Amino acid sequence: MLSLHSARARWMTGAFLLLALALTEGIYYRATTAADKEDQSLSVFMRKKLDASSKILEGITTEDSQLVVQGADALLAMSKTEIWNVLLDQDYRDFNTEFRGSVRKLRDAAEKGNFDNATLQWMDAVKSCVECHKYVRSQRPVVK
Ligand code: HEC
Numbered sequence: 001m002l003s004l005h006s007a008r009a010r011w012m013t014g015a016f017l018l019l020a021l022a023l024t025e026g027i028y029y030r031a032t033t034a035a036d037k038e039d040q041s042l043s044v045f046m047r048k049k050l051d052a053s054s055k056i057l058e059g060i061t062t063e064d065s066q067l068v069v070q071g072a073d074a075l076l077a078m079s080k081t082e083i084w085n086v087l088l089d090q091d092y093r094d095f096n097t098e099f100r101g102s103v104r105k106l107r108d109a110a111e112k113g114n115f116d117n118a119t120l121q122w123m124d125a126v127k128s129c130v131e132c133h134k135y136v137r138s139q140r141p142v143v144k
Contacts, residue, residue: 045083049075049129059110060118068110068118075103075125087139095135099128 052074059067078084079100085092106121 042083042086045078048078052078053126053129056106056122060115060122063113063115065110065113069107072103072107072110076100076107079103087136089139091135092132092139095128095132099125099132102128 052071055067055071055074059065059069059071079096084096102121102125106118106125109115109117109121
């Protein structure tokens with residue numbers, strides 16, 4: 001009976017190890033895909049700034065106020081969301097405030113049909129894009 005008992009014990013140990021392995025693999029797999037998904041959705045969200053920027057540039061170059069306003073509104077809406085706030089410190093918030101200020105002035109200029117001023121404000125806004133990215137990169141080495 002002893003040998004049967006130890007064979008059974010060995011089988012149980014083996015089954016337990018397999019189960020533990022399956023569980024940890026499962027958890028690991030889920031954790032990495034969740035992180036990847038998060039990265040992807042942040043990336044997709046952030047890249048929408050390019051669509052809005054393209055709209056604004058088209059609006060400025062063709063003197064189409066509506067396009068500029070639409071692009072500016074999209075940027076203003078995005079910069080108010082939670083996902084935008086990748087960093088939570090005061091400097092990041094200051095960069096965002098500056099950016100939003102330029103975009104608001106751009107929107108006003110376009111609404112008034114003042115495309116010279118809109119061009120200047122857009123240049124300020126683009127500078128804010130670059131400045132904020134520089135800052136984010138200095139805080140997070142993996143940033144693009
Ligand atoms: C207040 C800060 C801030 C401003 C202003 C800002 N960005 Fe970003 N941007 C970020 C952050 C944070 C990320 C995400 C970085 C990361 O991947 O961790 C990002 C990512 C991006 C990406 C890369 C997306 C990817 O993963 O492929 C692009 C493109 C981009 N921004 C364009 C712009 C443009 C264009 C503007 C201006 C119209 C702008 N951003 C203004 C903070 C900012």
